[in-house]
Amino acid sequence: MFFEVSEVTKSYGGLVANDKVSLKIDKGEIVGLIGPNGAGKSTLFQMVQGFVVADSGSIKLKGTELVNKPTYKICREGIACTFQHALLFPKLTLGESVRMGAYCRTSSRKKATEHARRMIEFVGLTDKEDKQINKLNIYDRKCAELVAALATEPELLLLDELFAGLNSSEVSDMIALVKRINTELKVTLFIIEHVLKVIMSISRRVYVLDYGKLIASGTPQEISVSPLVIKAYLGEEYNELES
């Protein structure tokens, strides 16, 4: 199995954020993770990245156990992520931020710069390479965070609400970019998303979390008709979307 989460539990005091969550992802897939606010999606991501240590259960990438490993080692194993709020490194230039990601695999400035250039070219931000991050607009900043993560040469990329705050044309640009990352760079993607239209259009499989429990999984079509999911999360909202 490429990536496997089994029976992971995490509780904060009395609140169970993740209750025996198990899921599997094959190489090359795009998998979505949805659920209402406070369902434990971000907690699950943070556990995969090593920011939060699971109480029990195991998380494995290609057979390597990730629980209890520090974040930077998990990154070197091949998992990268983008954060919910794309802050990046406000005072660094785009080029240097991406180089920071490239330094994960090399110590040579020359190699890192070359690699960073290639990645920036891939997302089409070459003309903004020397701009400071806090002078970029929100779409470019999200792209920048994506490139920085890609520069670490990940096999699995976690995207936490990458599409939040983008307008509809930017959303379709970003969808195209994410699809290219999957097909051209052969990166497996695991996506948390609130914009349902997005998750339905790009992911082949979707997991649904509610109150820390995995309540359903399957193709977007299966999910959208599952009564449990409709009750927990989609409700009237999705029916409106359909019509």
Add this chain to the structure above:
Amino acid sequence: MNLIKRGIKSKPTIIITAILMLVALMPLFDDAKGSMQLPIHLACMVFCYIALAQSWNILAGLCGQFSVGHAAFYGLGSYAVGIGLHRMKINLFLAILMGVVFSIIVAAILGVIGWKLSGFYYTMASIALAECLAVIASTWYELTSAQQGIAIYRPSIPKAVFMYMAMAIMIATIIIFYFIRKSKLGTTFVAVRENENLAQSLGANTGRYKMFAVLISGTMTSLIGSFMMYYVQAVDPMVFSSAISSKILIVAIIGGIGTIWGPIVGGLYVLLEEVMRGVFGSSFASLSVMIVGGILTFIMMVRPEGISAIPKVYKEWREQKQSNKLLKCEEK
């Protein structure tokens, strides 16, 4: 190689080199009365403080570890030379090495603190560390002669020699800063400062980098402390005081924290302070402090990024103005 070329060719480098050359010529104009002795001494102090501020800049400016206890390293370097030469009667270089070893130990302690604490708490811990050393220095009479301090005897060396050495030390710290900033180390330092979680998720062992920063910075500060002690020939527990720590960070902040030009430009502060003290003499000492404080406050209000940011801000302002003009032309 490209990096070196680009660094040397930049306009500010040429200006600074010209100023340094003029300063280097100063000893030639010395006469029998020694009228150049004071300017030479001032230049020496300015160079030393620029070097100190530059090494502080690596830790606080690049890595964001805001230490206000840098006097700890400075004092360790100074006391090592004092104790080494005066009490233990060892070779000067061994004494300096001793200071470096103790500084590395203290830096490691501060580094471990940096793993656990950040922001204000780190700053407070760093102050406490320097205070601890101050207490040791002022109570352990057998070792440090307490408040009397230690005086050392050295062969008389002309002040000009010390000035050239201070200049060399300053240039060395600037070059070290430049190469750190351009390497993986510097990029990671700034990344840790800007967003530590993200730096970690991009594969950087941030705790280790914070440790590197404090080790490098502490060692450099200790070496400069040793040099200054050998120059002024006396050391007392005041070297651990917050006055030294704050002077170091004022030099860096007033010039522009986190930039290579910051401490260099901020060196003017040391000059200003000394000149003010000279102008007003000891009877109006507090007046000079007030004036210097007023100037500091004014600069920080007008340019919080520091003096060295002024050309950049001016350039941006001019570009803005030009683009506005273009826009107006297009409208017409």
